[in-house]
Amino acid sequence: MKNLIIAALLLPTMLLAHDYTVGGLQIIHPAAGATAPTAQTGAGYFQILNNGDAADSLIEVIADFPRVMIHTTEMDGDIARMVHVDSVEIPAGETVTFAPGGLHVMFMGLNGDPFEVGEKFDAVLVFENAGNVPVVFYVEDITDLSDHSNH
């Protein structure tokens, strides 16, 4: 990840909430959880507010990893399972939260380059109506309750 750090942003990340507004959508604080050194996957989170009059859908996330997917977490008895979702609707007037234990973006194929606190990386959130929204994920110390060992 080191080549993706944005050198200009050297301020303490914990103090900086960041957000992006496009049309009626507001994307709040994209953040990814720091991973173990050998992790193959990392997870990203944010909130999306839809202040507009029409629903929109997050249909894809693009970033510089071998594979990026939108997942949700479903409970199968006591076992949390990852389920791939094709799109996430953001209804008008509502907020959708990506958070540990629920919806998340899965960055796959870290291949020995783990997410470390303080790093940042670029991504593009692709919405059906709002189009491509470039964002920066901040890597933070986020407790991930879900088990990512099997994908």
Ligand SMILES: [Cu+2]
């Ligand atoms: Cu996942």
